[in-house]
Amino acid sequence: MRQVYPHLSHMWRIGPAAAPYDAMHLLMQNVAPLLWKLFAGKVPVEGVANEDYVLSPATVAMIGREIVAARRTVPMSQARSLRNIDHQFRSFKAVDWMYWLVSTAQVQLAGRIPDIYFELLMALCKAFRVLFRPGGLSAPELTVVETRLRRFEHLYYTNVSRGTYQRLPLCRSIIAAVLDIVPSVRASGPVWASWQFPAERKIGELGKLIHSHSHPSANLASAVTRRVQAELITSFGETYALAEWTKATGKERRREGAPQGSVVLPAGVSGQEWRWTVTLLPPRALAAPLVGPELTAMRVALASEGVTELPPTILAMKYFRLRLTNGTIAGSKTFGSESARHRRRNYLLRINSKEKRRRRDGRVVEVPVSTYGALLHYILVHIDGRPLAFAYVAPVKSGQDGAGRSGYPAQRFRIDCFLSADGVRYYAPAGAMDAAVGTLERDGVHFVLFDREPFSDER
Secondary structure, eight states, rough: OOTTGGGGGGHHHGGOOOOOOHHHHHHHHIIIHHHHHHTTTOOOOOTTTOTTTOOHHHHHHHHHHHHHHGGSSSSHHHTTTTTOOOOOOOOOOOHHHHHHIIIIIHHHHHHTTHHHHHHHHHHHHHHHHHHHSOOOHHHHHHHHHHHHHHHHHHHHHHIITTTSTTTTTOOOOOHHHHHGOOOOHHOOSGGGGOOOOHHHHHHHHHGGGGGOOSSSSHHHHHHHHHHHHHHHHHHHHHOOHHHHHHHSSSSSOOOOOSSSTTTOOOOOETEEEEOOOOEEEEEEEOOOOOOHHHHHHHHHHHHHTTTOOOOOOOOOEEEEEETTSOOOOOEEOOTTTHHHHHOOTTTEEEEEEEEEOOOOOSOOEEEEEEEEEEEEEEEEEEEEEEEEEEEEEEOOOTTOTTTOOOOOOEEETTTTESSOOHHHHHHHHEGGGEOOOEEEEEEEEEOOOOOOOOSSSSO
């Protein structure tokens, strides 16, 4: 190439900054589909697919059914990426492969393929989780990503391609191209800065604006101009001429932030701990006194907040949606007979907790841990004029539960898992709710899926 194009020598010296890699297309539409087809036996070598990493057709069909069943137990934003991969993998889009590689692949393939191939998969998954984050990467993180990608490439060529002539069809250039991602990121910025999908979506929208086949260019230019002018006038009117805009259109300005009827408790210090901003969203139930187990659990929660003198009757306002600090909406739902299996979409949350541990020197220290629980409702109480928000939690049950312990997940294949979400219910501070998580069921065990950070409301 250098000999054929000698006048482009300066481009070779610039390196990846001249033409940054679109890691989104490379990993999500090339590498991830290739790995699935390898494990599903859809890439035969010398006409057959009988390698040690190939799953049986029955296992592949089971994986497809497990994914479909998981649609009911994940947040709504993730459910659209859970389709039957056995039948529909050809129509998977980049966002579907992203969720497969970040979350579900680890659960689906753990214990079903040899350990060396699972290590290959996890090397790519862990690098992927760091690469595809909305924020930037630090220099140490980028070094870790590079190490994991090199490990993935080494394991692939050693154990899958194997360097033989018979397996030459598996010597794919896209695997070698993975090693160019980190140099491209160092030269051109985060992977999302150079991917092409926003431009592709924009181009896809433009086709709908063309209504003239004889003069498509002029027609498109006029339609785009009208759209931009309408957006500019709307933005200017709502910002600088609100009264005139409301009178002319009959529409009030679009509300931003929490909807009407919400309760926002600002961040601050309560006692010795920092409290994050809590936003309780309507609809809400009428204030009513707590009775029975809820009253007992509330007394315990208030005691932990340092409230010593409690009234005999506690009035509380119940809410059923909470906006988490990361912007995710966490709901709640009354549990029924099928609650442990099918009613955790946006209701199963990871909770920031602490536990006391005794060190070898005899000191007792508090260690941060993550627990899980299904949310039944959120509640707002006023004690001495101070508003406090709590979440009524049904903690998960697993083999890690013990005396005084609840909500702790067990570990299988290095993945958090549990048996059901029906432990002893309690009230926890609403600000401790960290993230809504999804699960995928295998053999009666609910595996907690990795929750990726969304780049936008659409993806």
